[in-house]
Amino acid sequence: MRILFVHTFYQHKGGEDSVFRNDLSEMAAHGHTVDSLTFSNHRWSIFKFILLPFNPFSFSTIRRKIRDFRPDIVHVHNFHFAASASIIRAVKKEGIPLVLSLHNFRLVCPSAMLYHKKRLYIDSLATFFPWQAVWDGVYKGSIIMTFWLAFSNWINRVTGTWKLVDKYIVPGNYAMELIEDSNTKVFKDRIVVKPNYAEDVAYEKRKRNSVFVYVGRLSEEKGLETLLEAHELLSFELVIFGDGPMRGQVEKYVSKHSNIKYFGHQSREVVMGQLSECAALILPSVCMEMNPLAMIEALSCGTPVIASDLGTLNEFIVEGYNGIRFISNKAVSLRDAIDTFTQLDSGQKEDLSLHARKTFEEAFTKEGNYATIMGVYEELAGGMLNGHSDE
Numbered sequence: 001m002r003i004l005f006v007h008t009f010y011q012h013k014g015g016e017d018s019v020f021r022n023d024l025s026e027m028a029a030h031g032h033t034v035d036s037l038t039f040s041n042h043r044w045s046i047f048k049f050i051l052l053p054f055n056p057f058s059f060s061t062i063r064r065k066i067r068d069f070r071p072d073i074v075h076v077h078n079f080h081f082a083a084s085a086s087i088i089r090a091v092k093k094e095g096i097p098l099v100l101s102l103h104n105f106r107l108v109c110p111s112a113m114l115y116h117k118k119r120l121y122i123d124s125l126a127t128f129f130p131w132q133a134v135w136d137g138v139y140k141g142s143i144i145m146t147f148w149l150a151f152s153n154w155i156n157r158v159t160g161t162w163k164l165v166d167k168y169i170v171p172g173n174y175a176m177e178l179i180e181d182s183n184t185k186v187f188k189d190r191i192v193v194k195p196n197y198a199e200d201v202a203y204e205k206r207k208r209n210s211v212f213v214y215v216g217r218l219s220e221e222k223g224l225e226t227l228l229e230a231h232e233l234l235s236f237e238l239v240i241f242g243d244g245p246m247r248g249q250v251e252k253y254v255s256k257h258s259n260i261k262y263f264g265h266q267s268r269e270v271v272m273g274q275l276s277e278c279a280a281l282i283l284p285s286v287c288m289e290m291n292p293l294a295m296i297e298a299l300s301c302g303t304p305v306i307a308s309d310l311g312t313l314n315e316f317i318v319e320g321y322n323g324i325r326f327i328s329n330k331a332v333s334l335r336d337a338i339d340t341f342t343q344l345d346s347g348q349k350e351d352l353s354l355h356a357r358k359t360f361e362e363a364f365t366k367e368g369n370y371a372t373i374m375g376v377y378e379e380l381a382g383g384m385l386n387g388h389s390d391e
Contacts, residue, residue: 001032001377004071004096006062006087008039008078013265014217015293016103019196020077023373026366037065039082048082049145052152055084062087066094072381075099080106085156092164097380101169103290107162108182110149111138115221115287118329120310125182129154162186166380169373171195171291174311178288192376195316197369198296200360205302206277208349211237212306212338213278215271215294218244223284223308228253229331230284235259236338239278241271268297276301279349280341283307283317286329291316296364302357304349306337316363322356 005027007020028034039058041048048055062083066074074091076083076098091098106112109124116138124130124138130150139146156162168191170176176191216222224246231238231253238260240250247264254262263270275281281298283289283305289312298305299322307317308328317323324341327333344352 001027001073001381002069002071003027003032003034003377004066004069004074005034005036006038006074006076006079006083007036008041008080008083010078011041011045015196016078018293019101019103022197022199022366023075023077023369026370030370035065035069035071037062039079041082045081048084049148052081052084052148053155054086054089055082056086058083059086059090062090063094066091066096071096073097073099073377075101077101078103085152085161088156088161088164097166097377098164099167099169099376099380100165102175102179103171105175105178105288106149107153108179109133109138110146110153113221113287113289114178118220118286120286120288120328124150125178127183157186165190167192167376169194169376172312172315174315175288175290178311192372194369194372194376195363196291196293196296197364197366198293198300198360200365201272201276201300205350205353208279208353209237209277210342211239211274211278212280212282213239213241213274213298213303214282214284215241215275215297216283216292218242218246218250220246221285221287223286223329224250226286226308226329226331226334227282227284230334230338231257231260233331234335234339236342238282239263239274241266241274272297272301275303278303280304280306280323282334282338283313284328284334285310285313288312296360299356299360299364302353302360304341304352304356306334306341308334316359318355318359320352322352322359 005024074096079087104112105114110133111121114121124133134147137143137146139149163186170191173193176193179187218224240262243265250262254260275298281303285308295305305317305323307313307325309325310328319325324337326337
């Protein structure tokens with residue numbers, strides 16, 4: 001099969017980039033002919049944002065790419081903002097089946113992560129047009145930018161752009177339910193649930209230390225304030241990996257506490273080494289996560305996860321089975337969860353570890369990912385699989 005992957009890189013690296021690269025390499029490893037077309041938000045970002053409803057430049061670019069590569073399937077991971085929704089119309093103009101992965105909730109709410117000003121933000125999900133989100137300035141605190149983002153989504157919805165996508169992929173059932181029940185009503189029966197995956201590690205039981213680990217973007221919606229407040233309430237050994245707008249705050253806090261270390265952005269090998277030996281991963285998100293790679297990588301190591309009780313995380317982290325849950329945005333609740341974990345005996349911790357690994361094997365392996373995505377591709381491509389010609 002010939003597969004064209006399309007992706008837009010944000011200004012800061014994120015999990016979506018990793019999922020895009022994982023899918024690309026996995027398809028190539030199975031012998032498919034793959035190519036990619038990437039866009040970037042790094043330069044001329046305001047200009048690209050203005051063209052968000054329809055970007056004629058990206059429209060022409062992807063049509064030329066399709067005519068040159070002649071794919072059986074086009075799989076888009078992210079089109080905001082540089083590519084724009086115009087690439088959807090371009091793909092369908094060329095008559096190619098189209099798959100779109102949804103890594104966040106931006107198509108149903110301008111907030112993208114359903115979070116604003118330290119609370120879950122679901123105000124827009126049931127509205128025809130998200131005026132409240134606009135007045136609240138949920139995108140970068142700007143009413144104007146939020147309006148333009150909302151307008152772009154709205155105009156593409158009412159003109160039928162979203163209906164041109166053959167299949168949407170989301171990484172969990174809870175996320176699927178939120179999107180299907182949203183104001184758009186166009187995603188029904190078009191969504192396939194396919195969790196993200198991570199490369200398996202050479203799993204083995206290891207003696208674990210007493211260190212807790214955080215891996216991810218250093219930002220408010222990821223629950224960094226909750227994490228640091230909990231550390232203030234209950235002193236415990238903590239290692240933080242990642243970068244983001246809260247880096248300065250994290251570094252300032254670390255300088256005053258000897259039992260917390262900050263290593264910034266590190267290679268996957270370094271992070272996985274820590275995850276393989278730590279007590280647990282802490283996932284303190286206060287936004288509606290889709291399917292964080294840090295969680296999947298921890299589970300692959302047999303590492304229990306202490307996670308906030310948001311619906312998308314509850315789907316995979318089961319209290320007392322492969323981790324412990326706490327009330328989102330409540331430092332006291334996180335403190336109690338860490339204390340509860342610390343008080344477990346070695347046998348109970350080992351059970352959590354074994355179940356964490358079992359969760360990974362059941363839901364997040366690349367073999368399972370490949371089987372699911374190929375089922376989608378084969379359904380959409382149909383006879384093109386055997387009928388494709390280079391003539």
